[in-house]
Amino acid sequence: MEAKTIGKFIAVLRKANGMTQKDLAEKLNVSDKAVSRWERDESLPDLTLIPVIAELFGVTTDELLRGERNPAGEPAGAARPAPSPARTEKQIARILSDGRTKLLTRSMLSVGLSLAGLLGAMVMNFGFNRAYVGFFVGCLFYVAAILCEAVFCILAQAGTDGEDFQGEALNEFRRFLLRTAKAVVGLAVVLLGATVPLIAIPYDTYQGILGVTWLAYGLMFGLLAAVLWGVLTIVLSRTAEKRGFYHISEAEAARRTNLWKARGKTLGVTALVMALTLVGQLMFNENASAEQLVQGTVFTDFESFQTYMATEPDPSDEVWDEESTVGPVESDVTVRVPGYEESVAEEEEGDTEVEDVLEEIEGPDGTTLEYEWRNTDVWLVSTSGEGDRWTVRVLTEEDFAKADSIQNVVNIIWNIAYAMELAAGLLWYRHELKKRKLS
Numbered sequence: 001m002e003a004k005t006i007g008k009f010i011a012v013l014r015k016a017n018g019m020t021q022k023d024l025a026e027k028l029n030v031s032d033k034a035v036s037r038w039e040r041d042e043s044l045p046d047l048t049l050i051p052v053i054a055e056l057f058g059v060t061t062d063e064l065l066r067g068e069r070n071p072a073g074e075p076a077g078a079a080r081p082a083p084s085p086a087r088t089e090k091q092i093a094r095i096l097s098d099g100r101t102k103l104l105t106r107s108m109l110s111v112g113l114s115l116a117g118l119l120g121a122m123v124m125n126f127g128f129n130r131a132y133v134g135f136f137v138g139c140l141f142y143v144a145a146i147l148c149e150a151v152f153c154i155l156a157q158a159g160t161d162g163e164d165f166q167g168e169a170l171n172e173f174r175r176f177l178l179r180t181a182k183a184v185v186g187l188a189v190v191l192l193g194a195t196v197p198l199i200a201i202p203y204d205t206y207q208g209i210l211g212v213t214w215l216a217y218g219l220m221f222g223l224l225a226a227v228l229w230g231v232l233t234i235v236l237s238r239t240a241e242k243r244g245f246y247h248i249s250e251a252e253a254a255r256r257t258n259l260w261k262a263r264g265k266t267l268g269v270t271a272l273v274m275a276l277t278l279v280g281q282l283m284f285n286e287n288a289s290a291e292q293l294v295q296g297t298v299f300t301d302f303e304s305f306q307t308y309m310a311t312e313p314d315p316s317d318e319v320w321d322e323e324s325t326v327g328p329v330e331s332d333v334t335v336r337v338p339g340y341e342e343s344v345a346e347e348e349e350g351d352t353e354v355e356d357v358l359e360e361i362e363g364p365d366g367t368t369l370e371y372e373w374r375n376t377d378v379w380l381v382s383t384s385g386e387g388d389r390w391t392v393r394v395l396t397e398e399d400f401a402k403a404d405s406i407q408n409v410v411n412i413i414w415n416i417a418y419a420m421e422l423a424a425g426l427l428w429y430r431h432e433l434k435k436r437k438l439s
Contacts, residue, residue, distance in 0.1 A: 004067035011039040013057040028052060028158045029095050029102075055091050092165060096173045103156045103177065107184045110149040114188040117141025119193050128209040135198035142188040142195075149184045153177055174246040174351075182233045186226070193225025194218040212408070216415050220278065223418070227271060255438065262432040270425025274418055280415040288410075290380070290403035296395040302369055306394045309359075310372040364390030 014024050014035075022041070025032040028049055037043045045053060054061045063069050117138040124134030156177055160170055197217035201209045240246060248256070299305035361383050363369045380395040 004063060005041050005042040006044060006067050007038045009064065009067040010035075010045075010053065011409055013059065014039075017057060023096050024056075026159065026161065027056060029093070029098055052091055052094060053364045079413055080144055093169055096160065096165075096169055099159050099173065100176055100263070103180055103248060106152040106155075107149060107180055110145040110152070110184045111187060113141050113145035113148065114184075114191050117145070117188075118191050118195065121198060125198060125208040125214070126211070131198040131201070131208045134208075138194065138195045138198075142192045145188045146185050147189075149181055153181045161320040178237065178240060178246070182236070186229050186233070189229045190222050194222035196221045196225075216411055219415065220418070223274075223422075228331050251380050258436055259433075259438055262429065262436055262438065266432055270421060270428070274421050277414065277417055277421065281411065284410065284414075285407070290395055290400050291382070291393075293403040293406045294395065294399045296380075296393050296399050299392040299394070300390070302363060302371075302392070305394070306369075306371045308375060308394070309378065312373050313377045342418075361392065364388075 010024075014021070018353055021035040022032045025035045028035075030049075034043070038045055050061055050064060054064045057064075059069065117140070120141060121134035121138035122131045125136055157174075160173060195218070197209060197214050200221075201213060201217055241248070297308070299308070358370050359373045359381075360368050361381065364385075364387055366386075377396040377398070378394050379397060379400060382393045383391065384393070385391055
């Protein structure tokens with residue numbers, strides 16, 4: 001006599017109801033391979049699925065676990081009446097709930113990939129000074145996160161295909177699916193924007209950028225990416241509605257229209273103000289130079305200037321070295337000391353005498369004046385005026401370091417301005433919501 005098992009009983013019930021293994025798998029939100037293993041008695045259904053299967057075939061859980069109907073019941077192969085509508089709704093609600101849980105669990109993988117991309121970019125920038133490489137490493141993870149989330153959403157949607165899934169429960173599930181996709185993909189897009197400074201800021205491919213600089217520009221580019229993604233999600237949502245992927249009630253449509261009027265009035269103006277602030281910051285950083293930010297040392301007579309330039313600095317007074325991140329290296333204007341590198345090269349070759357490093361400037365009466373450039377602290381020399389108004393302006397390494405500090409402080413002020421504008425915009429938005437009775 002053939003042994004009675006859960007798997008064989010499921011197979012009998014499935015065939016009696018005219019269902020294939022794939023049909024049953026879709027209703028239970030599992031793979032058809034899992035159903036096949038059940039029917040071959042290689043594995044058992046999850047305990048949470050036992051009541052669902054029993055309701056689906058119109059048997060009791062006890063009958064399903066014993067692998068046969070009760071003696072007083074009908075033969076095992078006979079088809080049973082379809083479950084009541086209440087049971088069907090309960091079963092569908094359970095499957096949709098499982099679908100939500102699975103989508104959230106899988107989406108955590110996409111979120112992890114996005115965060116791993118940011119971490120990889122930071123490692124390449126701070127650990128190896130390869131900002132460009134860090135950007136592309138981050139991009140690989142961000143793209144992988146977006147593709148994974150797309151696959152997860154497709155699988156979640158496929159689990160609700162069929163005539164049994166319809167009505168408001170399916171509508172809410174699809175809206176949940178779309179919200180989850182927008183949030184997860186939005187995170188990847190914002191982090192991608194925050195990583196853009198790695199290719200926009202460095203001087204060349206063999207340099208990284210400072211953490212403060214990346215933070216400032218990363219916030220700016222990340223905010224811009226968030227705004228662009230927000231606009232795109234509006235288009236995607238409207239397209240999904242028009243194509244019947246989900247629907248909203250008339251009351252909700254009216255509320256949303258009123259809501260977007262408030263958003264357009266407040267956030268639109270805020271975005272415009274912040275964009276103008278961004279233009280101002282970019283213009284400042286593009287045109288700011290050490291000559292504009294610091295006064296330097298000004299000489300009104302050639303003799304004192306000549307003496308200053310011929311005096312070699314005390315090595316203990318250095319304010320910048322090759323490993324420093326301030327001074328001329330970070331300034332908008334980088335000036336090499338004319339003749340200094342040639343003198344150092346001659347010293348390294350073993351020459352005990354170094355030829356004088358002579359430079360020329362235009363004097364107050366238009367004549368050419370020569371002077372020795374032995375002061376290696378000086379990085380820039382410029383003249384202005386004529387006659388009694390003739391002056392020579394000198395900028396040293398310390399002046400460039402001061403200029404760089406000033407520029408950093410000004411950029412911090414710009415970033416504070418962004419935060420204040422955003423906060424003002426949000427407060428205005430909340431006021432509009434209260435006025436329109438939407439909050």
